[in-house]
Amino acid sequence: MLALKFTQKLLKDMKVTPPIELDQSNTLFNWHVNILQLRKKHIMFVNDQSRLCLIVEGIRSGQLSKLQEKFSVELREYLQLEGLKRSHIEQYFLEAGEFVIGKTDNRSVIGTMTEMSFLSAEVDFEHTYDLSSWLNNMMYKPIDYEEPIKVFKELLVKKYS
Numbered sequence: 001m002l003a004l005k006f007t008q009k010l011l012k013d014m015k016v017t018p019p020i021e022l023d024q025s026n027t028l029f030n031w032h033v034n035i036l037q038l039r040k041k042h043i044m045f046v047n048d049q050s051r052l053c054l055i056v057e058g059i060r061s062g063q064l065s066k067l068q069e070k071f072s073v074e075l076r077e078y079l080q081l082e083g084l085k086r087s088h089i090e091q092y093f094l095e096a097g098e099f100v101i102g103k104t105d106n107r108s109v110i111g112t113m114t115e116m117s118f119l120s121a122e123v124d125f126e127h128t129y130d131l132s133s134w135l136n137n138m139m140y141k142p143i144d145y146e147e148p149i150k151v152f153k154e155l156l157v158k159k160y161s
Contacts, residue, residue, distance in 0.1 A: 002096040007034045050152035055128045091160045
């Protein structure tokens with residue numbers, strides 16, 4: 001299952017009440033999600049294991065199904081732009097399965113999200129992919145000062161090759 005872990009702010013905005021606790025067994029399929037307020041509202045997704053960041057726009061309050069659909073489409077496109085094989089991307093989504101919604105539960109991921117939000121406020125970008133790419137090519141302490149895109153690529157190659 002592809003677990004989207006919403007902050008309290010986003011749970012309220014999406015008008016969702018999360019179910020019981022989520023399974024923590026495979027953090028590659030877990031994403032923390034929050035609202036990122038730049039010039040307009042964006043949604044920030046951060047992968048629990050690799051700290052890969054994806055920023056999407058065009059989601060209004062209460063549009064949960066649109067948020068899930070847009071996340072799937074934009075993550076596929078973004079990973080292809082970053083040079084991942086289409087077969088690895090499709091395997092990832094095939095294994096991930098359906099979406100489940102939960103609450104944030106990892107303070108380390110929330111800290112990384114806060115850092116990314118702070119950095120995002122100072123940057124101008126043409127497209128959300130540009131901002132995501134910029135954030136994913138920085139080094140973060142929780143992943144041993146590696147770049148999130150590099151960590152995510154290595155995880156998928158190791159898992160699906």
